[in-house]
Amino acid sequence: MSTATQAPVLDREAIPEVANPLGLDGIEFIEYTTAKPQALGQVLEMMGFRPVARHRSREVMLYRQGGMNVIVNAHIPAMPDGAAPTDKPAIAAIALRVRDAAEAYHRALDRGAWAVPSRVEVMELNIPAIHGVGKSRIYFVDRYETFSIYDVDFVPIPTVEPRPPAVAGLHFFGVVQYIGNDRTEDWAEFYRELFGFTDLPDDQRFGILPKGRILRSPCPASSRFYLQLIEPEASVLDVEGDEALQRVGLGSPDVLASVAELSKRGVEFVESRGVHTEDRGALTRTWMGSVSFELVHNER
Known part of the structure; x- marks a missing residue:
C-alpha cells in the first residue's frame, strides 16, 4: 500500500513593508505659534503668502500661496503642553497628507509614537496628531483634495483670492x-x-x-x-x-x-x-x- 507524499511546508516569507506605508502625499500645512500674529503675517506676506481664511472659533489665520498652506496660531493655549505662544514664533506643527488619517495615526502609535490629546470644540474637525520633536506636533490629514479641513474649521476672507499663485x-x-x-x-x-x-x-x-x-x-x-x-x-x-x-x-x-x-x-x-x-x-x-x-x- 503506497503512501501519498506530502509536500513540505515552506516557511512563509516575511511580507516586506510597502515603500510608502502611510500613503504619504506631501505637506498639507506648516503651523507657527506666536503672540504677535500681525508681525508674523507681514513676514509671510513679504514671502508671497496671502491671508485667505480665519478660524471659526480661535485666533488662527490661514495663509496660502500656490499649493502651500501656513497657519499662524495665536490661540491660548496653542501648544500641546498648554503653554501660551511667545513673541518669538515657533514652528509648532507639520501636517502630513496621508491616504487614511486614522490608519496612519494608529500605525504610528503601534510603532511607539506618543499621542497628542485633542481639544476639539464645536464645529471643528478632530485631526489626529502625535508628538514630534521638542513640543511640536505631527498631524495626519486625509482631506486635502475636493473637500479639505479648511472647509469646516475656517471662514474665507471676503474678496480675497482663495488660491493665490505662488x-x-x-x-x-x-x-x-x-x-x-x-x-x-x-x-x-x-x-x-x-x-x-x-x-x-x-x-x-x-x-x-x-x-x-x-x-x-x-x-x-x-x-x-x-x-x-x-x-x-x-x-x-x-x-x-x-x-x-x-x-x-x-x-x-x-x-x-x-x-x-x-x-x-x-x-x-x-x-x-x-x-x-x-x-x-x-x-x-x-x-x-x-x-x-x-x-x-x-x-x-
Whole structure:
C-alpha cells in the first residue's frame, strides 16, 4: 500500500513593508505659534503668502500661496503642553497628507509614537496628531483634495483670492530640524520606522547649507519633501533641550529669479563669506528672532 507524499511546508516569507506605508502625499500645512500674529503675517506676506481664511472659533489665520498652506496660531493655549505662544514664533506643527488619517495615526502609535490629546470644540474637525520633536506636533490629514479641513474649521476672507499663485514657482521643499548631540540616528530611525523616510547618501546634497543628515519622504515625486537633521557644532555644549523644527525650506525651479522677485517685496537675503545667494540656493535674513526661509533649487 503506497503512501501519498506530502509536500513540505515552506516557511512563509516575511511580507516586506510597502515603500510608502502611510500613503504619504506631501505637506498639507506648516503651523507657527506666536503672540504677535500681525508681525508674523507681514513676514509671510513679504514671502508671497496671502491671508485667505480665519478660524471659526480661535485666533488662527490661514495663509496660502500656490499649493502651500501656513497657519499662524495665536490661540491660548496653542501648544500641546498648554503653554501660551511667545513673541518669538515657533514652528509648532507639520501636517502630513496621508491616504487614511486614522490608519496612519494608529500605525504610528503601534510603532511607539506618543499621542497628542485633542481639544476639539464645536464645529471643528478632530485631526489626529502625535508628538514630534521638542513640543511640536505631527498631524495626519486625509482631506486635502475636493473637500479639505479648511472647509469646516475656517471662514474665507471676503474678496480675497482663495488660491493665490505662488511666487516664481515656490513650493514646500522640506523642514530643517535641530537635534541634540549624537541624536541623528535616533531621529532618523523615528522617521524611517513611522513614515517610511529613507536616508540620502552623504554625497547627495541640496541648497547652500548641506549639513547633517537628509531624509527623503516616500511621497510621489510631485509632492516629495525632505527633512534635514542638524546636530550642534562640536564646540557647542549639549542642546538636547532645544531640539525643534528650525526653518522651512522652499523649492524653486529658478532660485535667482525667486530671489529677484522676493527682493522686490522687501525680503533680504544673507550675504556673507560662508553663506551667499547662488543658483543652488539662498537664505533669507531672520525675522522676529526665529523666522527664516531657505530657498533650494528644485523642479517638479
